[in-house]
Amino acid sequence: MRGDQRVSTEKRRPTRAIxxxxxxxxxxxxxxxxxxxxxxxxxxxxxxRKLAIAALLCALAVVxxxxxxxxxxxKCAPVQHVVNILCAVLLGPFWGVFVAFAASLLRNLFxxxxxxxxxxxxxGALLCxxxxxxxxxxxxxxxxxIFGTGIVGGLLSYPVAVTFMGIAAGSVAFYAFVMPFLIxxxxxxxxxxxxxxxxxxxxxxxRMQLILRPRT
Numbered sequence: 001m002r003g004d005q006r007v008s009t010e011k012r013r014p015t016r017a018i019x020x021x022x023x024x025x026x027x028x029x030x031x032x033x034x035x036x037x038x039x040x041x042x043x044x045x046x047x048x049r050k051l052a053i054a055a056l057l058c059a060l061a062v063v064x065x066x067x068x069x070x071x072x073x074x075k076c077a078p079v080q081h082v083v084n085i086l087c088a089v090l091l092g093p094f095w096g097v098f099v100a101f102a103a104s105l106l107r108n109l110f111x112x113x114x115x116x117x118x119x120x121x122x123x124g125a126l127l128c129x130x131x132x133x134x135x136x137x138x139x140x141x142x143x144x145x146i147f148g149t150g151i152v153g154g155l156l157s158y159p160v161a162v163t164f165m166g167i168a169a170g171s172v173a174f175y176a177f178v179m180p181f182l183i184x185x186x187x188x189x190x191x192x193x194x195x196x197x198x199x200x201x202x203x204x205x206x207r208m209q210l211i212l213r214p215r216t
Contacts, residue, residue, distance in 0.1 A: 049212055050091055054099050057083045057091075061103035061121075065112045077113070081145055081188025082195065084125040088141055089196055089205065090212055093129025100125040115164045119156040120181055124149030138196055142189045149185040154178035 064079025080103065087096030100121035107113030127148030132141040157177040161167045199205035 050095060053212065054087070054091060054095055057087055058099045058102045058106070061099065062106045062110070062112065065103075065107050068112075077107075077117075078184055078188035078191060080117075080121050081124060081149060081185045082192040084121065084128055084145055084149070085141060085189065085192035085196065087125060088129040088132040088145075089138075090208060091129075093126055093133055096125035096129040097122050115160055116157045116177065119160055120149055120153040120177075120184075123153040123156065124185060127152070138193065138200070142193050145189050145192075146182065146185050150178060150182035154181040157181070 061077075061080045061083040064083070065077040067079060068077040080100070083103070084096055084100060087099050091099075101118065104113065104117035104121050107117050108115065124145045125148075128141045128145035131137075131144035135141075154177040155175065158172070158174045161172070161177070162169050196205065199208070
């Protein structure tokens, strides 16, 4: 009987060890699930905050297009360039492109702009967003907005105007939209530079960036 009991006890030991391992794994899995849930909730709040700021800036760009002036067939809206730079320093390049596209679409739907708003705003938003994301330098970001909108956007506007606005290819030069776009974006970049520099000076920009930063 003692031998049988010893054999029975030895058989039960691996079973108990397996039970302990299972309990440890289960508790670890529960902790992992709790951690994963916290990460998902934090990420959801982060995305919600960014979406809210993006919607606010998009509305600002649309309303700001009421303060525009025509130059050589295009409507120059300096507020859009202010929004591009705010998106660059607060949200990032891809959010900036999304806001620029949505604002351009709404401006066209409401009759507040032309199809030239798409290359004119999206190129600048992408370039200044990438530059700020890489260098975190305000002056480089302003220069990128001016170059992206004024030069790249202005040149891309020529085929857009010929294709969608019925403008004869030979009636305007391929660089015809560069100057009006430069006038618009330089004015907007100056306004944005003053605003962002003021926010940096009083620390508001850093606090806003901290709020919009994902928590890890």
